[in-house]
Amino acid sequence: MQQKENLLIRPPEHNRETGENPLIEERADLGSTVGKDLTQSPESEVLSREEVAGRIALIGDSIGNGISGAIKKISQQHEVIAVSGARLQEGSKKNREISTSQLEKIDPKKTPYLVIQGGTNDLGSNSPEVVAERLKTLYQKAIQMGFEKVVIVTIPPHKKPSYTQKVLDTNAILREMAKKGEIIIYDLYEDYMAKDPSLQGIGESSVHPSSHGYEILGDLIVDNFAKKPIASGAYAGEVGGSLATGAEAVPSQETSAPTEHQSEESQKLQKDLQTELEKLAQDEALRTKDEETLKNASIKDIRFNTALLNSDENKVQEEMRRRLSQYTTKQPDGGLTLNYSKFNELSGLDHEMGIGLGEIMPPEYTRILVVTSVGRYRFGTRAVTIHKGVERIGYNDEATGSYSATHTGDTVYVLDPAIKDEAKLNSLIIQEKQASEEGKSSYSEADHSQTDNS
Numbered sequence: 001m002q003q004k005e006n007l008l009i010r011p012p013e014h015n016r017e018t019g020e021n022p023l024i025e026e027r028a029d030l031g032s033t034v035g036k037d038l039t040q041s042p043e044s045e046v047l048s049r050e051e052v053a054g055r056i057a058l059i060g061d062s063i064g065n066g067i068s069g070a071i072k073k074i075s076q077q078h079e080v081i082a083v084s085g086a087r088l089q090e091g092s093k094k095n096r097e098i099s100t101s102q103l104e105k106i107d108p109k110k111t112p113y114l115v116i117q118g119g120t121n122d123l124g125s126n127s128p129e130v131v132a133e134r135l136k137t138l139y140q141k142a143i144q145m146g147f148e149k150v151v152i153v154t155i156p157p158h159k160k161p162s163y164t165q166k167v168l169d170t171n172a173i174l175r176e177m178a179k180k181g182e183i184i185i186y187d188l189y190e191d192y193m194a195k196d197p198s199l200q201g202i203g204e205s206s207v208h209p210s211s212h213g214y215e216i217l218g219d220l221i222v223d224n225f226a227k228k229p230i231a232s233g234a235y236a237g238e239v240g241g242s243l244a245t246g247a248e249a250v251p252s253q254e255t256s257a258p259t260e261h262q263s264e265e266s267q268k269l270q271k272d273l274q275t276e277l278e279k280l281a282q283d284e285a286l287r288t289k290d291e292e293t294l295k296n297a298s299i300k301d302i303r304f305n306t307a308l309l310n311s312d313e314n315k316v317q318e319e320m321r322r323r324l325s326q327y328t329t330k331q332p333d334g335g336l337t338l339n340y341s342k343f344n345e346l347s348g349l350d351h352e353m354g355i356g357l358g359e360i361m362p363p364e365y366t367r368i369l370v371v372t373s374v375g376r377y378r379f380g381t382r383a384v385t386i387h388k389g390v391e392r393i394g395y396n397d398e399a400t401g402s403y404s405a406t407h408t409g410d411t412v413y414v415l416d417p418a419i420k421d422e423a424k425l426n427s428l429i430i431q432e433k434q435a436s437e438e439g440k441s442s443y444s445e446a447d448h449s450q451t452d453n454s
Contacts, residue, residue, distance in 0.1 A: 070218030270334030
């Protein structure tokens, strides 16, 4: 009997046991080089991680307090300044305002590196635009105090659905400010997602990381001061490139903006897919029925029931097209822009964190290009990836080999070649079903509720 071809791409075995990834280790030196290098020069002294950590002052809220606790483990010289409940602007309660209660008490001569963290508490009653402007004002005040280096960190990921879009929007505004040279940022959100794409280090409080999550955040900040340039308009430590106007590409497998999605073959795939999705959208009764089903379904059902909408396990391609129609809007250039947060509001569950491309993309599209809302890009290959210690269908970042998380506002382009051979496609679908079965027993629905424990 002829052995079936294994079409699934799986992570290296050592990746399952230790979490190490040789592809990431090989690319660990990659970072952004846009703008002036504010951390190192040929003449500058080489500092150890402990010495760098001792020079850092971090101001912020409870998240910053936890990060500082992790940094203090690297150097006892690091002083914990950030406090729980702090805001960028507090009106009459000056004891909780970061500028007056924290920044003004720091001596730049003793701690010449300043990290500005904050904004989460402010987002409860303010727009992303207001929060970004407040961070910018705090940055400008810090610059006047004479710190050697000042950076704003983007708001880290968390599991609070009602804040998801606000955080994404705030971070996007900060990146635009950095690109214009108004501020200097370190994109902590993107680098944390690369380290912990399944958010295992985010605690049950929805907003606050666990001790492991804080250690990741602390290590990232110290390492980027110690090893990598932190530059205006940059995304230090991010692997990938930029499609944003005026931004140089970060070193990656691409030396310029990608063009694969513009090839004749890929554009035909994109056009055909969009045409199929348009037909589904025109069937108002079906579209309303599918939306209602997804709204009332659990995250577990969406992940593991490949016949949720059409009740036919033999028609996975049709099922996924109906899902894709619900989670995306088409773009004139052939792309599909994701909107997970739509169902956060409708269902009360966290689709932003619980659902990925593997749960909505037809399986024949084995290779994709993802472009973020600020023009960052990465290529993904359909694969079995590791999620919370079990297998999950998704797309792995071709630059790092790790799971490629996607977010509301990202635009996806399907790339040639797609699987056209029916036998191969059926074999892939069977293998994916077998792989996803392993996730059912250990999956926790509580991880994706909208319960706010902050």
